[in-house]
Amino acid sequence: MKKIIVTGCNGQLGKAVNEYYKGSNEYELVNTDVAELDITNIEAVMKFVGDVKPYAIINCAAHTNVNACETQEDLAFKINAIGPRNLAIASKEFGAKLIHISTDYVFAGDNDHPYREYDEVAPQSAYGRTKLQGEHFVQQFADKYFIVRTAWLYGDGKNFVKTMLGLGKTNDTVRVVGDQVGSPTSAKELAKAIGVLVPSDNYGIFHGTCEGVCSWADFTEEFYRLAGLTTKVEHITTDEYPTPAKRPAYSVLDNYMFSSTTDFKFADWKDAIKEYMESGLAEV
Numbered sequence: 001m002k003k004i005i006v007t008g009c010n011g012q013l014g015k016a017v018n019e020y021y022k023g024s025n026e027y028e029l030v031n032t033d034v035a036e037l038d039i040t041n042i043e044a045v046m047k048f049v050g051d052v053k054p055y056a057i058i059n060c061a062a063h064t065n066v067n068a069c070e071t072q073e074d075l076a077f078k079i080n081a082i083g084p085r086n087l088a089i090a091s092k093e094f095g096a097k098l099i100h101i102s103t104d105y106v107f108a109g110d111n112d113h114p115y116r117e118y119d120e121v122a123p124q125s126a127y128g129r130t131k132l133q134g135e136h137f138v139q140q141f142a143d144k145y146f147i148v149r150t151a152w153l154y155g156d157g158k159n160f161v162k163t164m165l166g167l168g169k170t171n172d173t174v175r176v177v178g179d180q181v182g183s184p185t186s187a188k189e190l191a192k193a194i195g196v197l198v199p200s201d202n203y204g205i206f207h208g209t210c211e212g213v214c215s216w217a218d219f220t221e222e223f224y225r226l227a228g229l230t231t232k233v234e235h236i237t238t239d240e241y242p243t244p245a246k247r248p249a250y251s252v253l254d255n256y257m258f259s260s261t262t263d264f265k266f267a268d269w270k271d272a273i274k275e276y277m278e279s280g281l282a283e284v
């Protein structure tokens, strides 16, 4: 069996990766979260990876609280940049492939067409800056790496869908930003995409999001409809909902590397959210 170390295994993507590989007779997952392996600690990472000698490492660990990153940039830098740097160094030393996850927030969000992998980056938030530096370190220190930028992720864990479902049950109307657009992406779809990359030599930066585009308000209307909620969704502007971290207005990614180099196609966001709602993972 080929061993795959999963870091951040208790997070949304970590759990989805576990579901994806369940029952595999080719790969054996070695699951870790911060209690077993703090990715910010280079000695711990080198020892762990050296002991396991994995075929691949899937880094699902991150500081994902975008607003908190604004006041915790040093901590975010350690987790989102030094962590992947450590994994990159260890992956090279022990000959493992590294699959690292990044974000649409590396872009400014002022495009009028979907961002491709080679488009210019310009993060607008501390989260985006630290994630971008994580990408740089991976490129600098790893040999065999995949960087997969995803967006608007939801799975088994705390996320926008669950928060809004909770609010929808106790309010007649909710106010949701309608002028930021992107592609909501299920952790399940992203795990499938990672599963396609792992056995390949198809290295580089990939955009990995569900197909189709909507605003946060459109997205909310869709999962309220699927949940049978009649809560009204009032579309508001970003200015009417100020947050500590600036969000890109246009967050649409073109999965150009996936379509150019693989047969893999992400599900449409509407199909993916329907599957998620039916899976029971959205229960609040």
Ligand SMILES: NC(=O)c1ccc[n+]([C@@H]2O[C@H](COP(=O)([O-])OP(=O)(O)OC[C@H]3O[C@@H](n4cnc5c(N)ncnc54)[C@H](OP(=O)(O)O)[C@@H]3O)[C@@H](O)[C@H]2O)c1
Binding pocket: 007, 008, 009, 010, 011, 012, 013, 014, 033, 034, 035, 037, 038, 039, 040, 059, 060, 061, 062, 063, 064, 079, 083, 101, 102, 103, 104, 131, 150, 151, 152, 153, 154, 157, 158
């Ligand atoms: N969520 C989104 O909307 C979104 C959008 C674009 C990209 N992404 C990227 O997608 C990836 C997966 O996100 P996700 O939503 O699955 O994240 P998540 O649910 O927040 O899970 C992250 C996991 O990493 C753990 N962790 C934190 N610090 C660590 C450390 N020092 N060492 C080891 N583990 C640590 C966390 O533990 P604690 O909970 O105890 O801190 C948590 O279990 C991340 O790279 C993220 O940046 C996410």
